[in-house]
Amino acid sequence: MSELRLMKGNEALAEAAIRAGVDAYYGYPITPQSEVMEYLMKANPEKTTGMVVLQAESEVASINMVYGAAGAGKMAMTSSSSPGVSLMQEGISYIAGAELPCVVVNVVRGGPGLGTIQPSQADYFQTVKGGGHGDYKLITLAPASVQEMADFMKLAFDLAFKYRNPAMILSDGAIGQMMEKVELFDPVPRRTDEKVAEQCPWATTGRKRGTQKRVITSLRLVASVQEEFNIKLQNKYKEIQEKEVRSEMLQCDDAEFVIVAYGSSARTSMKAVQIAREHGLKVGLLRPQTLWPFPSKQIETLINNGVKGFLSVEMSAGQMVEDVKLAANGGAKVEHYGRMGGVIASPSDIYEALKKFAK
Amino acid sequence: MELEDIIKDENIVFKKTKLLNDKPLSYCPGCGHGTVHRILMETIEELGIDEETIGIAPVGCAVMAYEFMEIDMQEAAHGRAPALATGIKRVYPNKYVFTYQGDGDLAAIGTAETMHCCNRGENILIIFINNGIYGMTGGQMAPTTLEGAKTSTSPYGRDVSTMGYPIRITELIAQLPAVRYVTRQSVHTPAAVRKAKAAIRKAFEYQSEGKQGTCFIEFLSNCNSGWKMTPAQANKWMEENTFKYYVPGDIKDNFKLLKNPIIE
Ligand SMILES: Cc1ncc(C[n+]2csc(CCOP(=O)(O)OP(=O)(O)O)c2C)c(N)n1
Ligand code: SF4
Ligand SMILES: [Mg+2]
Numbered sequence: 001m002s003e004l005r006l007m008k009g010n011e012a013l014a015e016a017a018i019r020a021g022v023d024a025y026y027g028y029p030i031t032p033q034s035e036v037m038e039y040l041m042k043a044n045p046e047k048t049t050g051m052v053v054l055q056a057e058s059e060v061a062s063i064n065m066v067y068g069a070a071g072a073g074k075m076a077m078t079s080s081s082s083p084g085v086s087l088m089q090e091g092i093s094y095i096a097g098a099e100l101p102c103v104v105v106n107v108v109r110g111g112p113g114l115g116t117i118q119p120s121q122a123d124y125f126q127t128v129k130g131g132g133h134g135d136y137k138l139i140t141l142a143p144a145s146v147q148e149m150a151d152f153m154k155l156a157f158d159l160a161f162k163y164r165n166p167a168m169i170l171s172d173g174a175i176g177q178m179m180e181k182v183e184l185f186d187p188v189p190r191r192t193d194e195k196v197a198e199q200c201p202w203a204t205t206g207r208k209r210g211t212q213k214r215v216i217t218s219l220r221l222v223a224s225v226q227e228e229f230n231i232k233l234q235n236k237y238k239e240i241q242e243k244e245v246r247s248e249m250l251q252c253d254d255a256e257f258v259i260v261a262y263g264s265s266a267r268t269s270m271k272a273v274q275i276a277r278e279h280g281l282k283v284g285l286l287r288p289q290t291l292w293p294f295p296s297k298q299i300e301t302l303i304n305n306g307v308k309g310f311l312s313v314e315m316s317a318g319q320m321v322e323d324v325k326l327a328a329n330g331g332a333k334v335e336h337y338g339r340m341g342g343v344i345a346s347p348s349d350i351y352e353a354l355k356k357f358a359k
Numbered sequence: 360m361e362l363e364d365i366i367k368d369e370n371i372v373f374k375k376t377k378l379l380n381d382k383p384l385s386y387c388p389g390c391g392h393g394t395v396h397r398i399l400m401e402t403i404e405e406l407g408i409d410e411e412t413i414g415i416a417p418v419g420c421a422v423m424a425y426e427f428m429e430i431d432m433q434e435a436a437h438g439r440a441p442a443l444a445t446g447i448k449r450v451y452p453n454k455y456v457f458t459y460q461g462d463g464d465l466a467a468i469g470t471a472e473t474m475h476c477c478n479r480g481e482n483i484l485i486i487f488i489n490n491g492i493y494g495m496t497g498g499q500m501a502p503t504t505l506e507g508a509k510t511s512t513s514p515y516g517r518d519v520s521t522m523g524y525p526i527r528i529t530e531l532i533a534q535l536p537a538v539r540y541v542t543r544q545s546v547h548t549p550a551a552v553r554k555a556k557a558a559i560r561k562a563f564e565y566q567s568e569g570k571q572g573t574c575f576i577e578f579l580s581n582c583n584s585g586w587k588m589t590p591a592q593a594n595k596w597m598e599e600n601t602f603k604y605y606v607p608g609d610i611k612d613n614f615k616l617l618k619n620p621i622i623e
Contacts, residue, residue: 068444219422
């Protein structure tokens with residue numbers, strides 16, 4: 001039964017994982033996302049749905065446990081925060097290279113290095129521009145509410161399995177820690193082993209005699225074979241770019257200027273739009289819900305509708321702004337405004353930046 | 360007489376396991392990897408568990424083990440095989456899972472994954488090929504390389520004062536309470552091969568009981584290319600040197616530590 005609850009973002013995500021029929025969670029504690037594993041351990045879904053919850057010895061181990069379970073066709077996930085996700089980059093690249101569906105959650109904190117435990121959005125580049133080695137893409141969902149922490153859990157798995165591709169939920173410390181009302185979706189039963197075999201004929205579940213063996217690997221020693229695979233990946237990415245962009249627009253219909261912001265920044269920006277409107281500035285908000293694929297078409301359309309400039313508001317030195325610039329392609333002015341190191345820009349800060357930008 | 364008339368069940372005294380295909384192995388002639396591949400696949404076939412077995416290949420000379428082994432397999436990043444195995448075994452507790460790892464893979468870059476997998480007592484089999492060298496990358500020093508041994512990254516011999524001692528990781532692993540069976544074997548003589556095969560069989564039989572408890576089999580192996588010896592020389596050298604530091608035999612059985620000159 002769908003159910004209304006007051007929860008932290010991290011807890012809502014964990015509860016949604018159980019309800020989505022996830023088979024396994026492998027993780028390692030780190031602030032500000034430790035509640036995910038704590039919630040799962042307490043809920044003990046092994047007794048109810050049969051979901052495995054295991055505390056690994058490191059993020060290196062967790063992501064490779066995910067590789068193993070995903071390679072066997074199961075719904076496997078892990079969650080961490082920035083330093084831990086850095087450790088996972090090797091595994092993520094291998095997972096992309098082996099085309100395994102799984103979900104990785106990053107509740108981002110300020111960096112570089114050990115940085116701060118306060119919220120940040122400085123892992124955008126790491127997430128959407130690679131992070132690990134090789135030409136690969138992560139389907140990246142950016143929740144801006146506790147509700148989306150829950151809903152994107154299921155969506156991330158749906159997309160991951162649809163495209164046999166890893167998906168990332170790129171959240172931040174504020175969304176992970178804040179408490180909000182959330183409507184939890186009805187539980188979906190975990191897939192049976194028969195269903196897994198049917199849905200994932202490529203999965204290594206034991207080779208039946210008289211059938212072809214299955215191999216999960218990212219190794220393709222012959223250059224032409226590797227290139228052929230790279231082309232296949234790029235075609236898949238193209239299809240995802242065409243079909244899976246998700247974004248929300250707020251007061252963009254008559255807007256002359258548009259803020260582009262995701263996650264926590266979208267929430268403070270929403271308030272800034274309201275202040276700007278009260279002062280007669282025609283401002284709207286474009287909130288990407290998928291960071292890759294990026295809503296480039298939406299930006300193009302806004303330019304065609306007369307938008308003169310985009311202000312990318314991020315809790316970083318300016319990372320997404322590069323994608324906004326690429327999408328605008330010289331058709332509008334693009335600038336960045338943001339705070340770093342775990343500091344959240346207030347709506348009035350953003351409004352001041354907007355005023356300057358709109359001059 | 361036609362060939363088919365000769366090849367009849369009653370005339371066959373030896374046949375290659377169906378779980379190894381006919382592709383030429385990528386190993387150097389005389390290398391222990393190929394022999395271990397064979398007895399591993401033979402045992403899985405004899406036990407009839409091939410339909411329920413998932414193997415993990417390492418990064419090392421055995422990186423393409425899945426090219427030769429006719430079972431479902433996953434290829435891990437360097438050192439991460441025990442984590443993959445854990446991930447699989449936890450969601451398929453009734454399947455058989457093994458990892459196949461070299462000494463660089465298991466005792467250097469993957470030490471943490473190996474130790475913690477064993478410490479949790481994952482009900483899997485770890486096959487550890489200790490050839491005292493990084494075979495695949497061209498003969499660099501491994502964590503297991505013997506004191507004084509020359510490799511491309513210890514050209515004057517391994518100096519333990521700066522390079523550390525050759526690690527007896529198998530003895531370390533035997534100390535972990537959740538580890539069920541630890542043995543050190545070799546495949547350099549027919550007698551050794553028979554013993555080694557019995558060890559593999561025992562490990563899978565333990566695994567079939569579905570209980571916690573990792574099984575760990577070390578194979579002292581040669582790397583004739585890396586050691587720059589003929590296969591026969593390499594085997595002799597191994598007996599005369601390696602066996603003194605890494606003493607062959609059972610170290611732990613059914614959770615009980617056995618007499619071991621190194622531990623004692
Ligand atoms: C992360 C990473 N570092 C380094 C390498 C290069 N590399 C490939 S195999 C290998 C050593 C393998 O040695 P070992 O595990 O002893 O296996 P062997 O070839 O001797 O059987 C190294 C260092 C790699 N593939 N990945
Ligand atoms: S390099 Fe050494 S370990 Fe590798 S196949 Fe050749 S002999 Fe075997
Ligand atoms: Mg080696």
